[in-house]
Amino acid sequence: MSFVIGISGASGIILSYLLIEKLTAAGERVSIVMTRDASLTAQQELGSDFATAERIVSQLPPSSQQRVEIFHIHDFMAPIASGSHQTKGMVIVPCSMATMAAVSMGLSDNVLRRAADVTIKEGRKLVVVPREAPFNSIHLENMLKLSKCGVSIFPPIPAWYAHPKTLREAEEYLVNRILDQLGVNVPYQRWGSSSE
Numbered sequence: 001m002s003f004v005i006g007i008s009g010a011s012g013i014i015l016s017y018l019l020i021e022k023l024t025a026a027g028e029r030v031s032i033v034m035t036r037d038a039s040l041t042a043q044q045e046l047g048s049d050f051a052t053a054e055r056i057v058s059q060l061p062p063s064s065q066q067r068v069e070i071f072h073i074h075d076f077m078a079p080i081a082s083g084s085h086q087t088k089g090m091v092i093v094p095c096s097m098a099t100m101a102a103v104s105m106g107l108s109d110n111v112l113r114r115a116a117d118v119t120i121k122e123g124r125k126l127v128v129v130p131r132e133a134p135f136n137s138i139h140l141e142n143m144l145k146l147s148k149c150g151v152s153i154f155p156p157i158p159a160w161y162a163h164p165k166t167l168r169e170a171e172e173y174l175v176n177r178i179l180d181q182l183g184v185n186v187p188y189q190r191w192g193s194s195s196e
């Protein structure tokens, strides 16, 4: 079984790459679906090497690449679009306000949104990583709606108490905390621990 990673067009595309990297390094399988607008954001933030799901995966070590499958955003025959296909859960990272709104309304008009709908209806773990600032009342109401369905709302807010020295360290910490949400344990410096 795989974890589904939905990549939408909010800022913070690097978080999806780091999550895929860590999940596959931990031996997990990953199914990726990326929106068209996520490609635009990826191009803007990370350059052409990350502008498609295929290019993101090509940045991984070969052993990790074998653990990844990619689905087209409109391939409704993809197994992740069906509840009978078992998964370990899903993360939408980063989650745009557009995708958040669609998922909160049950609007399954692309495979990312459909996979999220399936994850909720099957009672599986769904983590969304919403990126916007400031949030307006519409965003907040959509998040509340999803939270009431058991969805974990995990905004990518740095943990200053972890004393990150670089943006990458802050990103790594966030991704480690997302892995905690998924029940995937990777060693990292936790609060109150002297090592690991």
Ligand SMILES: Cc1cc2nc3c(=O)[nH]c(=O)nc-3n(C[C@H](O)[C@H](O)[C@H](O)COP(=O)(O)O)c2cc1C
Pocket: 007, 008, 009, 010, 011, 035, 036, 037, 038, 040, 041, 044, 045, 095, 096, 097, 098, 099, 100, 131, 132
């Ligand atoms: C460089 C860039 C950064 C963006 N950042 C955000 C963001 O942080 N949050 C957000 O909700 N939308 C952001 N957007 C706008 C979304 O990409 C846009 O609403 C898009 O339609 C989302 O579609 P999707 O959810 O299907 O990917 C950004 C767009 C660009 C080009």
